[in-house]
Every structure is written in C-alpha cells, then in structure tokens.
Amino acid sequence: MARMPLNEIDNVTGTAADLLGQVQKGMGAVPNMAKAMVNSPATLKGYLRLSAALGGGKLDTATREQVALTVAQANECSYCLSVHTAKAPSVGLTETQVLAARRASSEDPKTDAILKLAAALVATRGAVTDEQVEAARAAGITPEEATEIVGHVALNTLTNFFNKAAQVDIDFPVVDPADL
Structure with a gap:
C-alpha cells in the first residue's frame, strides 16, 4: 500500500x-x-x-527509455521498470532490447556505451573513473551527450527513489527487478 x-x-x-x-x-x-x-x-x-x-536534448526517445530501464534496474525500482517496459514498444524497442537495457547493454556500440556510463554513474554515485569516461568518449559520446546522460540518471533516480520510498502502487503490468 x-x-x-x-x-x-x-x-x-x-x-x-x-x-x-x-x-x-x-x-x-x-x-x-x-x-x-x-x-x-x-x-x-x-x-x-x-x-x-x-x-528536448540530443538523446533520442528510444535511448532515453533504455537509460531509464538501466537506471531502474540498477536502483531496483519495480514501479519504474514496469512503466518503462510498458512504454518501450511505443518508442520502437523490442523485448530483447528492453532486457538488454536492464543489463546496461545494447547491440548498438554507442547506445551500449551510453548505458554502461549510466550504470556506472548509479553504481559509483557519480564518481566514475577516468577509464569509464574515456570509454564513453571512445564510443563517440560527446560532452553534451555525457552531460545529458548525467541528467537522465538524476531524473530517473529521483523517480526510482520516490516510488520506492512512497511505495507507490504499480498501475502497469508489474516487472520485478529480480526477474532478469
């Protein structure tokens, strides 16, 4: 409740x-x-x-949804996993892509780097290593995109923490972080 x-x-x-x-x-x-x-x-x-x-930034809608899935999985937020899994088909993501995003992975090299950076930001509470930043740069992530990734991680962490703290009733088909 x-x-x-x-x-x-x-x-x-x-x-x-x-x-x-x-x-x-x-x-x-x-x-x-x-x-x-x-x-x-x-x-x-x-x-x-x-x-x-x-x-209105540089990251497209599908990439933003993948980041949301990566962050929700990392933060173990069932509400947000449920919302973004339900929304995924409307932005062109397949079930395979959804599951991959929950694992901070993508077949597209740049998207994969974006998701790995997002996961690293969550895991390190923002204290990513020089090697993680260099890997993002090597994959073609621009400073503008990297800054937006931090913004999306913060936005999704806000909703993850809020939904968990408030124990918001899930009003979408339920996705459990443990089911991966």
Missing part, C-alpha cells in the same frame, strides 16, 4: 490540479506516481520541468 495519498485530479485544486491536468493531457491518464508526487506540487513541477528539458 502506498505511503503517500494518491490524489485524484478531481479532488485537488490550484497548482496540484493544474499539474495533474498537464500529466493527463500528455499521457492520456494520470499514473499513480504523479498522484503521489503531487503531494508536493513543487516536486512534481520540478520532475515535469526536468523531464521536458531533457526530452
């Missing part, structure tokens, strides 16, 4: 209602994470703004 109240769009007012309305417009529904996160409109607003800003 969720540790935070799940706020329905019809039961909130002001900024909270506006934010849930934005989520509903963008997704067609309001997932439980947003219903819980809006307990602090500032937190939901920050999440939505960072997500939108990074969505």
Whole structure:
C-alpha cells in the first residue's frame, strides 16, 4: 500500500490540479506516481520541468527509455521498470532490447556505451573513473551527450527513489527487478 495519498485530479485544486491536468493531457491518464508526487506540487513541477528539458536534448526517445530501464534496474525500482517496459514498444524497442537495457547493454556500440556510463554513474554515485569516461568518449559520446546522460540518471533516480520510498502502487503490468 502506498505511503503517500494518491490524489485524484478531481479532488485537488490550484497548482496540484493544474499539474495533474498537464500529466493527463500528455499521457492520456494520470499514473499513480504523479498522484503521489503531487503531494508536493513543487516536486512534481520540478520532475515535469526536468523531464521536458531533457526530452528536448540530443538523446533520442528510444535511448532515453533504455537509460531509464538501466537506471531502474540498477536502483531496483519495480514501479519504474514496469512503466518503462510498458512504454518501450511505443518508442520502437523490442523485448530483447528492453532486457538488454536492464543489463546496461545494447547491440548498438554507442547506445551500449551510453548505458554502461549510466550504470556506472548509479553504481559509483557519480564518481566514475577516468577509464569509464574515456570509454564513453571512445564510443563517440560527446560532452553534451555525457552531460545529458548525467541528467537522465538524476531524473530517473529521483523517480526510482520516490516510488520506492512512497511505495507507490504499480498501475502497469508489474516487472520485478529480480526477474532478469
């Protein structure tokens, strides 16, 4: 059971209602994470703004989803694994690619390097080695892309930690991090 109240769009007012309305417009529904996160409109607003800003960056949608899967697996967040696994086909990812991303792996060399950097960022809490940075550069990751990767790791870590701490009820087909 969720540790935070799940706020329905019809039961909130002001900024909270506006934010849930934005989520509903963008997704067609309001997932439980947003219903819980809006307990602090500032937190939901920050999440939505960072997500939108990074969505306009250099990394394409499929790569962003793969990073989200890598980070969710590393942080053992079932809610986020469930969301991003459900979303994966809509951005062109196959089941094989989803499973590979959960292992921080891809058949595409540059995407593989992106996922390995993302996993390293999580594992080292940002203290990646010179060798890990050089491997990313050698794979063609630009400074702009590397910076965005850090941003995506931070964004996904926010949602991973929030969903785990709040024990948000999963409203997608459940994916367990242990099932890999």
